[in-house]
Structure formats: C-alpha cells, structure tokens
Amino acid sequence: MLEIAAKILKIAEEGERKTHIVYMANLNHRYLKDLLDKLEEKGLIINGEHENEVKTTDKGLKFIQYYSNLQYFFDDE
Numbered sequence: 001m002l003e004i005a006a007k008i009l010k011i012a013e014e015g016e017r018k019t020h021i022v023y024m025a026n027l028n029h030r031y032l033k034d035l036l037d038k039l040e041e042k043g044l045i046i047n048g049e050h051e052n053e054v055k056t057t058d059k060g061l062k063f064i065q066y067y068s069n070l071q072y073f074f075d076d077e
Contacts, residue, residue, distance in 0.1 A: 001035075005044075006067040008035060013064075015048040015055040 044060035
C-alpha cells in the first residue's frame, strides 16, 4: 500500500483529477476512493481547486521524499 500511496501522491503533486489518477496508478475508482480518504485523513492530500481534483500537501511531499530515500536504501543492496 505504501508504494501505491507514494505513486498517488507523486501524480497529484501539482493537483490532478481523480480519473487521471485512476489511469496513471492503474487502480479502480472504488479502491482509489478508499486510498484518497485515508490519505486525506492523514493530511497528505487536500481537495484541489477544481471539482474531482486532489493535490498533495507539504506533508505529502515529505512522505514522497522519505519513501524515495527508503527505496534508494533498499535498492542499493
């Protein structure tokens, strides 16, 4: 789930429509809704300026950075 969450946050960095996230992350709408609800609860995303748009928060950007650092650490072996 962390990998998918990081992918969603990366896609939504500048704000992105939910339908586009579904296609880019290869998810179905129902699963995406559940994940977006969890990410919003944690303060990692917010609703964007347009309808059906989400945007990654500063906290979400930090998550992406930490996740990328961990990936690098484990991929290095």
